[in-house]
Amino acid sequence: MANFHFNLVSPAKLLFSGDVTQVDVPGLEGDFGVLAGHAPMVSSLRPGILTVHVNGTQEQMVVLGGFAEVSAAGLTVLADLATSVGDFDRDLLKTRISNMEESVKQMEPGNALDRAIERLDHYYKIDSHLAGTAMH
Numbered sequence: 001m002a003n004f005h006f007n008l009v010s011p012a013k014l015l016f017s018g019d020v021t022q023v024d025v026p027g028l029e030g031d032f033g034v035l036a037g038h039a040p041m042v043s044s045l046r047p048g049i050l051t052v053h054v055n056g057t058q059e060q061m062v063v064l065g066g067f068a069e070v071s072a073a074g075l076t077v078l079a080d081l082a083t084s085v086g087d088f089d090r091d092l093l094k095t096r097i098s099n100m101e102e103s104v105k106q107m108e109p110g111n112a113l114d115r116a117i118e119r120l121d122h123y124y125k126i127d128s129h130l131a132g133t134a135m136h
Helices: 090-106 111-135
Strands: 004-009 014-020 022-027 030-034 041-054 057-071 074-079 082-084
Touching (some): 004 041, 041 074
Parallel strands (some): 004 074
Antiparallel strands (some): 057 082
């Protein structure tokens, strides 16, 4: 399988830079996989798990939003917040979930409420994934 270059950048630092075989990205419109030769595109990220395939192994990262750009140079992910699954602060996630749940209770029906519930569902999925990961 052909390799391509991948950069994962958060506001704090460059988290990953190197050649990979595949990256599975939590896009706003759904997860998508990037392989060498992928068509150029830009996508917003939703909170989720980004999986990097390199040298026959997989590394999973939690991302909480941002953008992904696929170009001839490879894939660059600019994440609002990103960290490895093992290093992720689950207390931070639980606090965000709690705050979002309270916020949703105060919102009027409509598009904003629908988007808030959808975002909250993404956070629930991350929490569920991390709980499952911790058990293995």
